[in-house]
Amino acid sequence: RKEVEQDPGPFNVPEGATVAFNCTYSNSASQSFFWYRQDCRKEPKLLMSVYSSGNEDGRFTAQLNRASQYISLLIRDSKLSDSATYLCVVNLLSGGYNKLIFGAGTRLAVHP
């Protein structure tokens, strides 16, 4: 089983739609959680951290359920510029240092 699992998509949605991505992680010792965005053939960039109480950044809302080992990202009012791959990332304390474990990503395509 992969340490971080995501639905690969693609999710094809019209502009203005609301779309949700889910992610599950296998190691209950995971300490912190992130969503990164990766545009085609470009480097990943941090979109937002995910906090236990849930957090929002503009049109983006992230949720964490530690009991179910589940993370979600909700995008409201989708824009064409939101088209990208969204990577679920989990931080694990391993051997005394913080190690990031990446999901394979969920691809989003927003169309006019």
Next chain:
Amino acid sequence: EAQVTQNPRYLITVTGKKLTVTCSQNMNHEYMSWYRQDPGLGLRQIYYSMNVEVTDKGDVPEGYKVSRKEKRNFPLILESPSPNQTSLYFCASSLTFLDSSYEQYFGPGTRLTVT
């Protein structure tokens, strides 16, 4: 401008010909790391470095070497490349390895093809 740079960005080479991919950051970050990205597998860590002269293996270190002689540079060396090392490689850095809240900054990537 704060950034991580990698060179070359694209490389096509032949099996067995030694190559080095350079990585440099200008943010005085302690922690640097190399990843490879393959379809359906996500990013997998090859090697990491917690500071100058301190390096360790990640999840997929076979066939790779690294060095960290200066804080800003972290080159990835393939002594004898093989076709299964064809991949997209990313260098990344963050301020410290001790605090999970610090963002990792990625270089632009190096697309390597080994024939």
